[in-house]
Amino acid sequence: METKTERHLTGRQWWGLTVLALPTLLLSLDFSVLYLALPSLATDLAPTGSQELWIMDIYGFMTAGFLVTMGTLGDRIGRRRLLLIGAAAFGVASVVAAFAPTPEVLIASRAVMGVAGAMVLPSTLALIATLFTDPRQLAFATSLWMSCFMGGLVIGPVIGGVLLSTFWWGSVFLLGVPVMALLLILGPRVLPEEHDPGAGRLDLVSVGLSLITVLGAVYALKELASHGWEASPALILGIALTAGMAFVRRQLILDSPLLDVGLFRDRVLSSTMTIWLLGGAVQGGVSFLMAQHLQAVLGLSPLAAGLALVPASVAMIAAILAAPALAQRFGIGRVMSAGLVVAALGAFIVAQVGTGELTPLLAGYSVSILGLGLPSGLVPGLILGAAPSHRAGSASALQETAGEFGMAAGVAIFGSIAASSYRDRLTASTTDAVPDRALDSISGAISAAEALSPSAAHDMVQAAQAAYAGGFTTAALVAAATFAALALLAATQVPRGADVVIQQQPDTPEARSSDVPARGEGAAEQ
Known part of the structure; x- marks a missing residue:
């Protein structure tokens, strides 16, 4: 049923919301769409185990690492301009990824897609805030944006499965081409442009610290989730946290900070x-x-x-x-x-x-x-x-x-909680020595069971499944x-x-200072 808020949207607002929501759906979908494509991709390109991990993770790493930088860059050079640059780069990189002849080319194209995604994502939400000035309309628009963002994350494997049942693995990347083409055609006509005319130069030291912080932390957490607590990812996590503290201190003393911690x-x-x-x-x-x-x-x-x-x-x-x-x-x-x-x-x-x-x-x-x-x-x-x-x-x-x-x-923390409980339960449930491979993960237990007799394999798998279910219960x-x-x-x-x-703060000289008023104190009394 059409709501009053929706009826009051103009044609330009509807078109603007469409060209901003669809790329958001696509970009979030790309985080998980490769889950089912990896086996056929591996058959065609024969990547090493390390290359497989980079193919899967480099997109998310680059997107997460460059979001803060690109969000601030959009405030400086114009959000629509950055959005269109990102859309063009994403479309070209998607075609290259779809027809990549080697693992190296696929990894490089996925990295470019990640940086382009970081250009597009913050620009889409920021432009929605410019396009919709009425608080209720803005609430509806941002909720639709968020439904596209969250929905894309969970339907990625389903879309990948459907495409792979008919086409080759590269088809999962070509989804982005028509969507980005639509954005490039309609964006200049229906999207407003806005930037901060008083913004200073982009602080490259802050950019470097932010990249070390986010990329290092995300990489370390993923490694810890996959392999447990080891020296190398723990050290990287420590470096990332140190860079993060240095980043915050630097933002407090800059006239034009990369991130307004105020x-x-x-x-x-x-x-x-x-x-x-x-x-x-x-x-x-x-x-x-x-x-x-x-x-x-x-x-x-x-x-x-x-x-x-x-x-x-x-x-x-x-x-x-x-x-x-x-x-x-x-x-x-x-x-x-x-x-x-x-x-x-x-x-x-x-x-x-x-x-x-x-x-x-x-x-x-x-x-x-x-x-x-x-x-x-x-x-x-x-x-x-x-x-x-x-x-x-x-x-x-x-x-x-x-x-x-x-x-x-979350993957690292809850994965560690479940893995610890799984190991304890599996060890306690069997009288025989449990292979190290089986203690690592339930998939390792299923693989280790293949070398056992049928009855022993059945007992191993049953014990591993029960132990994993117990670990899942603890995490839940x-x-x-x-x-x-x-x-x-x-x-x-x-x-x-x-x-x-969603009642934005006014664009006044006072609002531009880093001493942002604590609006929550007054609002909490309402």
Whole structure:
């Protein structure tokens, strides 16, 4: 049913929203669309094990690493200009990736796609803030943007499976060409241009520190999730944290900082960013374990596992789209906290499900994802609302970087929790010596079982599946507790009133200073 907010949108706003939402869907989809294409890709290009990892991860690494830089660059040179440059680069790199003759070419093209994605993503959200000036329209537009962003992440494997059933692996990259072509054609006609005329030069030292911080942290967390605590990724993580502290100190003394850390003086923004970061970490970790559980424990194929998660994706998108209207009626803080309580309940249901109960497992997961969709639909507006309009690109890049970092951290943290529980349970459940390979992961246990007699292999797999299910249960309980704590944070720190939904700070000389007023203090009283 068409809402009053939607009826009042002009034709230019509808077209602008379309050309901004579709690239967002595509860019987030590209994070996961290769999951099912890797086997056929490996057959054609014969990459080494290390090259396979870089093919999968380089896109996300480069996107996460350059988001802050590109968001600030868009504030300086113009967000529409940066968006169109990124769209052109992404389209060309997609064609190169689709027909890459060697692993090296594919890795390089995926890296360019990641940098181009970092140009496009913060620009899309910042331009939405410019295109929609009415708070209610802006709330609807950002919730639609967020539904595209989150939806693309979860439907990537499904889209990849459908394309691979008919076409070759390179077809998954060609999805981007018509979408970016549409953006290049319509963007100059329907999108406004805005930048900060008072912005200074881009500080290259800050750019370097931000890249070391984000790239180092994301890489280290992924390595720790895959191989456990080892010296090399732990050292890289320490270097990233040190660079991050140096980055923050430098921003405090620059006249034109790459990232306005003064934004965090706003209580609403800092609380919302915490909810977004930790909520994304929990979702990323539980979703990763869920995908493994469906395949390794319940025996679903990758495509069947992806299709099984479609209901949860639909539930999340519905919640994201409904969030602004619910916030107008019941208040932002209440809607966010209620959603997080529902997410905690869903995670608790997941924790109670046994190894072979597919339907209740999917039901609990869907409830959890549905609940998380409510705060997710409000986060972009709250963060944009805390920032002056001339810093919208920087604020949106900050949100997306926190989301990327949160998901990477979630996979590492929850993967480590589940892996530790898995090893302990597997060791305790068998009297015979367990091969090291089986202790590493459930896939290692299944592989190790192939060398055993049929009865011994059956016992090994059964024990490994039970141990993994126990580890998954432990991680789900931690997720439920985390969601409950975030619900309390939302209830006490996020304003109840509905009138602060995405009401941007004015573009005044006072707003341009780094001493951003603590709007959350007054809003919380509403």
